Amino acid sequence: MHDVVPASAFVPLAPGAPAEGEARWRVFARTAFPFLVVGLAWEITARLGVFPARLFPSLEEVAYALVRLTVAGILPHHAGETLLRLFAGFSIAAVMGVAIGIAMGRSRRAEDIFLPLVSIGAPIPGIAYAPLFLLWFGLGNFATILLVGFASSFAVIINTWTGVKAVKEIWVRSAQSMGADNQRMFRQVILPGALPYILTGLRLGMAQAWRILVVVEMLAGVQWGLGWMIFGARELLNTDVMLAGVAVIGIIGLILEKHVFQRLEDYTVVRWGMMEQ
Amino acid sequence: MPHIEIRDISLIYDTPSGSVPGVQGVSFSIEPSEFLCIVGPSGCGKSTLLNIIAGFLTPTGGEIKIGGKIITGHGMDRGVVFQDFAQLFPWRTALGNVAFGLEMKGMGKAEREEIALQQLRLVKLEKFVRSYPHHLSGGMQQRVAIARALAYNPAVLLMDEPFAALDALTRDDMQRLLAEVWRETKKTVIYVTHNVAEAVYLADRVVVMTPHPGTVKIEVPIRLARPRDPLSVEFLDYQKELLRHLGGGAVKA
Ligand SMILES: Nc1ncnc2c1ncn2[C@@H]1O[C@H](COP(=O)(O)OP(=O)(O)OP(=O)(O)O)[C@@H](O)[C@H]1O
Ligand SMILES: [Mg+2]
Numbered sequence: 001m002h003d004v005v006p007a008s009a010f011v012p013l014a015p016g017a018p019a020e021g022e023a024r025w026r027v028f029a030r031t032a033f034p035f036l037v038v039g040l041a042w043e044i045t046a047r048l049g050v051f052p053a054r055l056f057p058s059l060e061e062v063a064y065a066l067v068r069l070t071v072a073g074i075l076p077h078h079a080g081e082t083l084l085r086l087f088a089g090f091s092i093a094a095v096m097g098v099a100i101g102i103a104m105g106r107s108r109r110a111e112d113i114f115l116p117l118v119s120i121g122a123p124i125p126g127i128a129y130a131p132l133f134l135l136w137f138g139l140g141n142f143a144t145i146l147l148v149g150f151a152s153s154f155a156v157i158i159n160t161w162t163g164v165k166a167v168k169e170i171w172v173r174s175a176q177s178m179g180a181d182n183q184r185m186f187r188q189v190i191l192p193g194a195l196p197y198i199l200t201g202l203r204l205g206m207a208q209a210w211r212i213l214v215v216v217e218m219l220a221g222v223q224w225g226l227g228w229m230i231f232g233a234r235e236l237l238n239t240d241v242m243l244a245g246v247a248v249i250g251i252i253g254l255i256l257e258k259h260v261f262q263r264l265e266d267y268t269v270v271r272w273g274m275m276e277q
Numbered sequence: 278m279p280h281i282e283i284r285d286i287s288l289i290y291d292t293p294s295g296s297v298p299g300v301q302g303v304s305f306s307i308e309p310s311e312f313l314c315i316v317g318p319s320g321c322g323k324s325t326l327l328n329i330i331a332g333f334l335t336p337t338g339g340e341i342k343i344g345g346k347i348i349t350g351h352g353m354d355r356g357v358v359f360q361d362f363a364q365l366f367p368w369r370t371a372l373g374n375v376a377f378g379l380e381m382k383g384m385g386k387a388e389r390e391e392i393a394l395q396q397l398r399l400v401k402l403e404k405f406v407r408s409y410p411h412h413l414s415g416g417m418q419q420r421v422a423i424a425r426a427l428a429y430n431p432a433v434l435l436m437d438e439p440f441a442a443l444d445a446l447t448r449d450d451m452q453r454l455l456a457e458v459w460r461e462t463k464k465t466v467i468y469v470t471h472n473v474a475e476a477v478y479l480a481d482r483v484v485v486m487t488p489h490p491g492t493v494k495i496e497v498p499i500r501l502a503r504p505r506d507p508l509s510v511e512f513l514d515y516q517k518e519l520l521r522h523l524g525g526g527a528v529k530a
Contacts, residue, residue: 178378192368272367273411
C-alpha cells in the first residue's frame with residue numbers, strides 16, 4: 001500500500017510558501033514581543049496603584065484618549081503640523097548635510113574649514129541653540145524649522161563625510177579610466193559608493209530632528225504640534241493625552257523606519273550587496 | 278613604430294618613514310597587438326609600473342609614449358583590469374558595469390547596452406546580464422571586469438594579476454578565455470603576473486623584473502604556436518628559463 005511514494009516526496013523542502021509564511025509570522029512576533037512585555041509591565045504597574053491613577057493611566061485610558069482625540073480631529077491636526085515641520089527641517093538637514101559632507105570628503109580645503117566647526121557643533125545638544133534661534137528669527141515656524149534643520153544636519157554631515165572617505169579608490173580609478181568627468185564621478189560613483197553611510201546619517205538625522213522638534217514646539221509659541229500637545233497636557237495633569245502624544249510619535253517613527261528607511265535600504269544598498277539586511 | 282614606449286621610468290614613494298623606491302629606471306617597448314607579460318618577485322614594483330602606464334601615478338622620472346604621444350594621465354585609450362574583485366560597481370548590474378565607459382562617452386542607452394551585451398557574450402556571461410556583482414563568483418566578476426575594460430574599445434588593455442585570487446581550475450579557464458578574447462580583439466595587452474606558467478601561456482614576450490627596487494632584468498620572447506600546450510617540453514623549458522631569471526625557487530610556477 002505504501003510502496004508507491006510520489007517522487008515529489010523525495011525533493012528536499014524548497015524555501016517555498018509555508019516556510020516563508022512562518023518566517024513572516026516570526027518576524028512579526030519578534031517585533032511585537034518587546035512591546036508586549038513593556039505593555040504588560042505598564043498595565044501591572046497601573047493596576048497595582050503604585051502611582052496615583054491620574055499620573056499613571058492604564059493602557060485602556062491611553063487608547064481611549066487616542067481614539068477620542070483622533071475622532072475629534074485634534075490629534076491629526078497636531079500630528080500634521082509636527083510632520084510638516086519635521087519634513088521641512090529634515091529636508092534642510094538632508095540636503096545641506098549631504099552637500100557639506102561630500103564637499104568635506106572630496107576637497108581638502110572644505111574639510112579644513114568644516115571639520116573643526118562640525119567637531120565643535122556636533123556634541124552640543126541642539127536644544128541649547130533654541131534660545132538663540134528664537135531670538136534671531138522670532139517665535140514660530142521659521143525659527144523652529146531652521147533649528148531642526150541645523151541641529152539634525154550634524155549626523156548627516158559626519159556620516160556622509162565618512163562614507164565619501166570610504167569610497168573605494170579602485171572604483172574611482174576604474175571610473176577615471178573609463179572617462180568619467182567630475183560631475184559623473186560624483187553622481188555615478190561617489191554618491192552610490194557612499195550611500196550606505198549616507199542612509200545611516202539620514203536615519204540618525206531624522207531621530208535627532210524628532211528629539212529637537214518636540215521640545216522646541218513647546219518653546220516656539222506655535223499653536224499646534226505634538227510637542228505642544230504633550231507639554232500643554234502636562235499643565236492639566238492629562239497624562240492620558242500626554243501618553244497618547246508619545247504613542248503617536250512612536251508610531252510615526254516606526255512607520256518611517258519600516259516604510260521609508262528600510263525600503264530605501266532594501267531597494268538600494270541591500271540589493272547591491274553593500275549592506276546586510 | 279612601437280605602440281607603447283616606456284623610457285627610463287622611475288617612481289619614488291613618499292611615506293611618513295622616508296622615501297621608498299617603487300620602480301627604478303624601467304625601459305621597454307610594446308608592439309601593436311602584442312601580448313606582453315611582466316613577471317617579477319612580489320614587491321618589485323609591477324603594480325606601480327602598471328599604474329604609471331595607466332596614468333594613475335605620475336613617475337618621478339622618465340616618460341611613456343603611446344602612439345608616439347607622451348601620456349600625462351589616464352585616458353580612454355587604455356582599459357584597466359585590477360586583481361581586486363571589488364573593482365566592479367556593486368550598484369550596477371553586469372550590463373550596467375560594462376556599459377559604463379560607453380555611457381561616459383555619451384552613447385545612447387539602446388546602443389551601449391547592445392555593445393555591452395556583445396562584450397558579455399565574448400566573456401560567456403550573456404546569461405548574467407542583469408545580475409549584480411555580489412551574485413557573481415570571483416571568476417565571473419573578473420570576466421565582467423574584462424568585458425568592461427574592452428567595451429569602450431581602448432587600444433591597450435592593462436591587467437594587474439586579474440586571476441591571482443582565483444582557484445587553479447577557474448584560473449586555467451580564465452587564461453584560455455583571455456587568450457581567445459585577445460585573438461579576437463587584437464588589443465595591445467600588458468599583463469602583470471608572478472605566475473610563470475601563466476606568462477608562458479599568454480605572452481608573446483615576457484619582461485622579467487629584478488627584486489625590489491625593480492628594473493628590467495631581461496626580456497624573453499615566447500616563440501610557441503597557439504593554442505599552447507602547458508604540458509609540452511618547450512612550454513616547460515620556457516618556464517624553467519623564466520624561473521632561472523627570477524632567481525630559482527623564489528617564485529612558484
Ligand atoms: N602607496 C605606496 N606607498 C609607499 N610605498 C609603496 C606604495 N605602494 C607600493 N609601495 C612600495 O613600492 C614597492 C613596489 O610595490 P608594488 O605594489 O608595485 O609591487 P608588486 O610588484 O606589484 O608586488 P606584488 O607582486 O606583491 O603585487 C614595494 O616595495 C612597496 O612597498
Ligand atoms: Mg602588485
